[in-house]
Amino acid sequence: MKEILDRITPKYDLQDVSIKDDLQAYVVVEKKLAIDMVTYMRDYEGFSHFVLMSCVDWIEDNKLQLLYLLNNPEKKCVIGIKVFIDRENPSMQSAHHLWKQIWTYQRELREAFGIDFPGSPRIEENFVLEGWTDKPHMLRDFDTNKYAEETYFPRTGRSTNDPATYMRQKLYPNQPVTAKKNKDDE
Amino acid sequence: MNIYVKLAYTLLGFFLVLNWGLLMSATLRKIVARVAGRHGIPFYQPWIDLLKNIGVRTTLSHGFMFYLGPVFRFTGAVGMFLFMPALFGSDMWSNFSFEGDIVLILYFQLFGMLGMAIGAGEGGHPHSAIGIARGLAQHAAIEIPMTLGIISLAIQYHTLSFTDIVAAQQGGIANWTIFTNPIAGVTLLLAALGAMGHSPFNLVKAPNEIPIGPPTEYHGTYLGVLMSSGVVLHVMEAALFMNLLFGGATNWVEFIIKTFLINFYSVFVGVVFPRFKIEQSVVWFFKVPMALGILAILIYSF
Amino acid sequence: MSELDINDKVKEMLEKSAENAGSKNSEKTFVHPEDEEREVIAPDGSIIKVNPIYDYFSGKKPTEEKPSNGVVEKFLNWARSESIWVLGFGTGCGSIEIPPLMTPRFDAFRFGIQMRPTPRQSNAFIISGYLSVKTLKRVIRSYEQMPSPKYVLALGSCTINGGMYYDSYSTINRLDKYLPVDVYIAGCMPRPEALLAGFMKLKELIKEGKGEKANEYARNFDEYKANQKKIIKDWNMPDYNW
Numbered sequence: 001m002k003e004i005l006d007r008i009t010p011k012y013d014l015q016d017v018s019i020k021d022d023l024q025a026y027v028v029v030e031k032k033l034a035i036d037m038v039t040y041m042r043d044y045e046g047f048s049h050f051v052l053m054s055c056v057d058w059i060e061d062n063k064l065q066l067l068y069l070l071n072n073p074e075k076k077c078v079i080g081i082k083v084f085i086d087r088e089n090p091s092m093q094s095a096h097h098l099w100k101q102i103w104t105y106q107r108e109l110r111e112a113f114g115i116d117f118p119g120s121p122r123i124e125e126n127f128v129l130e131g132w133t134d135k136p137h138m139l140r141d142f143d144t145n146k147y148a149e150e151t152y153f154p155r156t157g158r159s160t161n162d163p164a165t166y167m168r169q170k171l172y173p174n175q176p177v178t179a180k181k182n183k184d185d186e
Numbered sequence: 187m188n189i190y191v192k193l194a195y196t197l198l199g200f201f202l203v204l205n206w207g208l209l210m211s212a213t214l215r216k217i218v219a220r221v222a223g224r225h226g227i228p229f230y231q232p233w234i235d236l237l238k239n240i241g242v243r244t245t246l247s248h249g250f251m252f253y254l255g256p257v258f259r260f261t262g263a264v265g266m267f268l269f270m271p272a273l274f275g276s277d278m279w280s281n282f283s284f285e286g287d288i289v290l291i292l293y294f295q296l297f298g299m300l301g302m303a304i305g306a307g308e309g310g311h312p313h314s315a316i317g318i319a320r321g322l323a324q325h326a327a328i329e330i331p332m333t334l335g336i337i338s339l340a341i342q343y344h345t346l347s348f349t350d351i352v353a354a355q356q357g358g359i360a361n362w363t364i365f366t367n368p369i370a371g372v373t374l375l376l377a378a379l380g381a382m383g384h385s386p387f388n389l390v391k392a393p394n395e396i397p398i399g400p401p402t403e404y405h406g407t408y409l410g411v412l413m414s415s416g417v418v419l420h421v422m423e424a425a426l427f428m429n430l431l432f433g434g435a436t437n438w439v440e441f442i443i444k445t446f447l448i449n450f451y452s453v454f455v456g457v458v459f460p461r462f463k464i465e466q467s468v469v470w471f472f473k474v475p476m477a478l479g480i481l482a483i484l485i486y487s488f
Numbered sequence: 489m490s491e492l493d494i495n496d497k498v499k500e501m502l503e504k505s506a507e508n509a510g511s512k513n514s515e516k517t518f519v520h521p522e523d524e525e526r527e528v529i530a531p532d533g534s535i536i537k538v539n540p541i542y543d544y545f546s547g548k549k550p551t552e553e554k555p556s557n558g559v560v561e562k563f564l565n566w567a568r569s570e571s572i573w574v575l576g577f578g579t580g581c582g583s584i585e586i587p588p589l590m591t592p593r594f595d596a597f598r599f600g601i602q603m604r605p606t607p608r609q610s611n612a613f614i615i616s617g618y619l620s621v622k623t624l625k626r627v628i629r630s631y632e633q634m635p636s637p638k639y640v641l642a643l644g645s646c647t648i649n650g651g652m653y654y655d656s657y658s659t660i661n662r663l664d665k666y667l668p669v670d671v672y673i674a675g676c677m678p679r680p681e682a683l684l685a686g687f688m689k690l691k692e693l694i695k696e697g698k699g700e701k702a703n704e705y706a707r708n709f710d711e712y713k714a715n716q717k718k719i720i721k722d723w724n725m726p727d728y729n730w
Contacts, residue, residue: 129658130622131722137657145655151719152661155649223592231571231600238571241564242611243553244635405608405635 112138207417242406255305262298263415309403328380334479338370352434370482385456569694575610580617618646668701
């Protein structure tokens with residue numbers, strides 16, 4: 001793993017390299033070099049198995065992070081190639097020519113995060129949702145609770161208890177609440 | 187005997203056979219359930235299902251031929267009943283059997299199938315053609331050993347009449363065709379497995395295959411007619427093999443016992459063996475049953 | 489498939505997606521190639537215009553179907569209640585409760601409950617658990633194909649108030665806004681015993697002559713359809729698809 005990273009770090013001007021262990025590393029690469037690097041890793045470094053492609057919404061930094069996870073079946077090591085792209089009108093160079101399953105991943109990402117991959121086959125088709133007209137549902141500023149309330153006729157009189165507090169009160173009613181509260185309870 | 191009296195007896199016989207068929211189908215389903223460790227349906231369930239199907243309010247039509255599908259199938263069942271002697275040696279219950287009626291019966295067996303094909307084709311279901319093609323392919327494969335076996339019997343007895351064949355088997359179990367012509371008997375029994383349409387060969391009618399099978403679009407009264415013709419066909423198929431191989435029946439009790447046992451035999455095989463795909467079942471009929479059928483003919487030809 | 493074929497296919501698809509992007513300006517609709525309006529050449533050489541969505545189904549509105557009167561209806565209702573044919577359509581996680589219902593432990597066949605594979609032959613519909621908008625579309629289509637009288641059993645709390653998916657963007661909260669429901673079976677998930685109890689309740693209702701929800705659906709058809717169309721945005725089927 002180390003030697004591979006040594007080879008590619010100067011080549012692609014990698015800014016942020018994090019080595020998790022001998023067999024796993026994550027690198028951050030510039031957007032315009034990303035597909036080039038994925039191709040290089042596939043053709044010259046033996047990372048011939050495409051594991052997955054995924055996206056993380058960094059809403060605070062106003063960025064979306066794409067992750068290409070590649071596997072080298074001979075050396076049994078995994079490299080994750082991270083790319084930060086702009087959150088407004090997100091667009092990324094398509095990688096559909098490298099592995100065919102990327103077609104589907106890119107369709108998914110387009111539907112879930114609204115990322116455009118120009119030229120990717122069947123990118124216009126629905127992936128899971130049919131006829132979705134609202135903002136992409138996996139973006140963090142999409143309020144799913146509000147959307148559900150506005151759309152799906154919520155039944156009135158529904159109440160919700162926090163399971164931890166509720167069970168504590170029910171099982172030990174006499175005991176004062178001393179246990180430290182969870183962060184999620186607040 | 188007066189033709190009207192005979193007609194009345196035949197209608198009464200049909201009513202008896204219909205009810206016996208419903209009861210038998212419930213009993214056989216109960217047997218399958220018991221094999222699976224279940225309690226099973228109540229024995230009167232088929233009658234209720236029939237009533238409910240008649241009570242369905244919505245009926246829709248896909249055109250003239252859609253009506254004819256169940257009608258043809260029912261005609262096939264009635265035809266099989268009309269031209270087969272239900273009880274041997276009885277004036278009242280031998281129906282309208284006549285010389286050479288075996289050929290007619292063989293034709294009526296296919297008749298219902300063809301009617302279903304026409305009706306389902308009109309039904310507008312995009313996949314019904316697949317179901318029909320499967321059904322007819324399997325039926326053609328079943329017909330071959332069955333016809334070979336029957337030809338062997340015809341050569342053996344020098345007749346194509348049911349009454350004569352049954353008459354030749356009277357006078358003790360040793361005279362039954364299954365013992366006098368065992369090869370043709372085995373051929374016919376193997377063909378019977380397919381003709382009864384139980385498990386190894388029921389892909390066409392199996393519940394989880396119906397979405398692409400012929401009866402997909404039929405509902406309500408149509409389905410009721412299909413159901414009742416199905417149970418009559420079941421009894422009459424068994425009666426066909428009873429007449430050909432097991433010496434016919436001389437009274438209703440014998441008829442009921444023999445048809446039940448013949449059906450039970452196919453159910454027994456059905457609960458033991460899993461379902462064949464169409465290509466497997468067609469090939470299966472082309473192997474052992476067909477070879478036995480040819481052998482049965484050759485023995486009596488020379 | 490050879491390499492060449494795949495390449496051809498890719499090219500075709502690329503062209504098609506480019507065309508789609510051009511012609512359908514901002515609307516995000518995708519019609520399956522089988523359902524597209526097109527021209528077909530008949531065996532005799534004439535050209536026929538085909539629009540599968542509207543050719544295969546009629547757009548006729550449902551009408552109320554009055555029950556017959558008196559003893560006949562009572563008798564038929566008894567038969568209906570003793571012979572409940574359920575459409576084998578598992579819409580959510582609750583459908584995993586159906587196999588144990590039919591197998592030896594609970595054996596619903598005893599009560600005349602059977603599974604049917606096609607909507608035309610069934611008269612009861614189990615909405616098993618959460619219902620996503622995408623499934624709802626299929627459910628409506630299947631429900632409308634069932635012949636009247638028909639009954640709906642809503643299984644699990646998801647169909648009552650959304651259950652644990654109450655805040656999801658893709659699952660509905662209240663089923664009765666979209667389909668008339670005969671019996672609710674609460675729980676998450678209800679066990680097969682609860683399902684059997686629900687079936688018994690349904691039988692009682694039918695015997696009392698209260699299983700007329702199909703007529704209610706026909707009566708309030710416009711209201712139900714408006715609710716359905718509010719959430720199913722790509723309505724690419726006829727309004728009523730008998």
